[in-house]
Amino acid sequence: MAQVAIAGAGMGGLATAIRLAAAGHKVQIFEKNEQVGGKLNLLEKGGYRWDTGPSLITMPFVYEDLFRVAGRDFKDYVELVPVEPITRYFYPDGAIFDASDSLATMTAAIEKLSPPDVANYYKYMAYSRRLYDLTAEVFLFNGFNNLRDLRQMSLPNTFKIDPFRTVHQANTAFFKDKRLVQLFDRYATYNGSSPYRAPATLNVIPFVELGLGGWYVRGGLYKLAQAYLKLAQELGVEVRTGAKVEHILTCKGKVSGLRLERGEEIAAEVVISNTDVSYTNRHLLGQKREGWRKYTGIEPSCSGFVLFLGLKRQYKQLRHHNILFSRDYQNEFADIFERKVPPQDPTIYICWTGHTDPAHAPPGSSNLFVLVNAPYLSENFEWTPTASKTYRDLLIRRMQEGGLEGLETAIEVEQLITPHDLEQHYNATHGAIYGLSSNNRFSAFLRPPNRSSKLKGLYYAGGSTHPGGGVPLVTLSAKIVAKLVEQDLR
Template identity: 35%
Template sequence: MSVVSSGSRRVLVIGSGFGGLALAIRLQAAGAQVTILEKRPKIGGRAYQLVDRGYVFDMGPSLITAPYILDSVFRAAGRRLTDYLELIPLDPYYRVYFHDGTHLDYVGDSERMKAQMRAFHPGDADRLDAFLEAVRPIFQAVIGDRLGSKPFDTLSTMLGFVPRAVRLKAHRPVTSVVNRYFEDFRHRFIYSFHPLFIGGHPFHTPAIYLMIPYLEREGGVWFTKGGMYSLVEALGRLFRELGGTILTEAEVTRIRVQGGKAVGVEVGGEFLPADAVVSNADVGHTYRDLVDPAYRRRWTDKKLRKIHFTMSCFLLYLGVRRQYPQLQHHTLILAERYRGLLDDIFFRKVLPEDFSMYLHVPTRTDPAMAPPGGESMYVLVPVANNLSGIHWPTTQKVFADRVLSFLEAWGLEGLRESLEVLHLFTPDDFARELNATHGNAFAIEPRLLQTAWFRPHNRSEDVANLYLVGAGTHPGAGVPGVFLSAETTYGVMAQDLGLPPPWDADRPGRVDLAAEGSVPLHPPQLEAQGVL
């Protein structure tokens, strides 16, 4: 650990994803001088925005859960989330269409869920409360007791957690827990698929990630007016108001290390010195491409090759001059195969004949995101990462056509003839645009042996004064995950740089959510506390 004397806290943050932005705000608010260096023309990372002929698309994340986690960043700077954004609650959270034509509207309210479940399997409906009771302690551990924002950087922290994890059965696969409570395939799916949101295979992801549906249930699912990019813009604005600097089209090519310490970065042929360097970029890229192998005792090239990076996504951004009311704001359309399809994507790494997909239709909530009477939507099909060897330049058009034909046959009549805008984003684009190793969509897979202490640490194990933030470090991917990673990384940097601790009760604008009794949170409780 290194301590940098106060008065010389120049921090460079590589990358402007949510994790980079949230950490930069925390550091700048605490008195550091922070500069964000972003490779692309605009900030936001995976939460990038595409605008074409009046159609506005969020290119990645589309649903907001746990707004109080986002609000804590604004509070760290003495502001409120609601000073910058209008949050809209969604109901249902999403609709899931199954292969047999049935559907479920997924909502947080247990009684409404039970009423729907009873039609498919009354026994499953009766067991919902018991399932939620079994998951609650996991949520309590990760969010309530802050394991999600505690640095798992010593083996003793990890070993200290193991008995609790075993007691909670948090190490067992998500599906093995879910299948003990539910028999109907619809219920088994709807309570087990959430790891896919962060690149995990539900049959292999540990049950600790069951805290995601619980998080949704307790905190709601939200949308920000204008789209997810308005959250990016709000964070950028707040950071600049605090005096921070953002440089775009500034790709870092080297983290310079001297005497085992990061001393700055090389960008555009120039050297920028710093007291601390944070990378929000892909972890594989950070270590492999930016840090000289001579300084990497843990994250050697060999070790990096052993990391399981997540699957990828094939995305179609569609500007349509008509509307499809059968689509909710968030809609899933599923193939008959569940495990087999995932195995094709995760393990066999092939492009199957069938596919499941997620559709984001923000115009259902905010019609201003498309020209009048139109629909702005994206279709996300999970696909293998680039270890598959799929040649996307020759495959993408054919595959897009298959997806569009499927959607027309499924019920989106006249889709192709109503298209005004069509853009594709493939695993190659994840690799090229975001420097994502193997074109992964969600960083490092949330497997048991890639969770907590096993992930690359928030404070680099190899280089002093180098830190990681974002989906590749602890706790992991997803918007709440990377915001929590910013809190975790801030905590270790605060120790090293002599900055105020993250939850200093005496510091105005800082608040201990747990001490306020704000966990668990329902939307009305949020409102009562003035969070919303």
């Protein structure tokens, strides 16, 4: 049995703690914030409730496996509710499209929008499924921690995963209607990337959502973080919040524990960092590299600008998940990743959990979580209070133009989060939501590995390492880390 210390109680840290505690190890978690869950968190204000991060559940078998390892049934902790439609899309030309994981419903919607693309959709989903079959075992369920891991992807299969076209190039080749191209291009943003630069391999994501299905957690997604915490504590994990890790202690090329901000030292044979890998190396280990580019050579993912709006009215045209598309998608991503400034005509995501859970707002009211993709922090733009207020006003105007009439006057509770806030609150380098972008055809192979190559006993879990960002993937990172720890201890 090993003494394990985990820095960070995000979903990856909690999942790792569950797996190692279930294997008989003594595990402690130290979280600087007062609530666990990392970016999957909760805001309650003025009778309204919002999830502050992820808003859709995919790949439920990942969570079921985690709870099964601990001898529990996932369904005893969390109730998943299918979302239909998964997302409602609003286009600048007035068209409305409901995306569904029902093949019949999706076919009917495409028939109405662009009849020639019905057959193309069947071909596209077969293509997306093929990408999943080729990449899931290598990229999702295993990590690249040595050359043997890299050999899992044979040369012929490397070509089959479509790495040499961009997401946009592949989608343009499949669909005739530009609105459908824009819809499927959007999936590149699920890991903070640009569809005009990311490899078409990311077209695996539509199959994960539209082929395998999308769910909501009854009561809100923060219930999932609370379920992870409850299970970890049932297994004897000690979880300390308000306990900021200041330094990872080392001795002769091995980790020896953690030092907390107030000076307390925690001895451990195994240390797992569930915080941004770049932050870990610069701040917890004292290395001099600055930011993601110098650490990995890869561009950071995009950041986000978030509004939490409590409205004293409801909009009948909205569903649980909604997208108001921009008029010029390519220019939007040029703003984000080339000019590194907030787009003036952004695509706006609106999540209304009150559509499914009415208790999240007072009667007749609505709780809107509004997110737009924003550039990672750089010298090109500074999120001053004035700049943040100006951008907030732009988004309100844009939503009113998109059909949410009277939005400004309906607001009774409001809060915003900027990329700067994300960096400060979650130790996210450059405010990048997903750590690294995939704006590089080799980025999937270049993510920081789950095991440190320099310090024995140090491991990484979370969205900045393999296999990537998003709740199912950070949960899978825990599975990879737990396997590596067991191997190394043996």
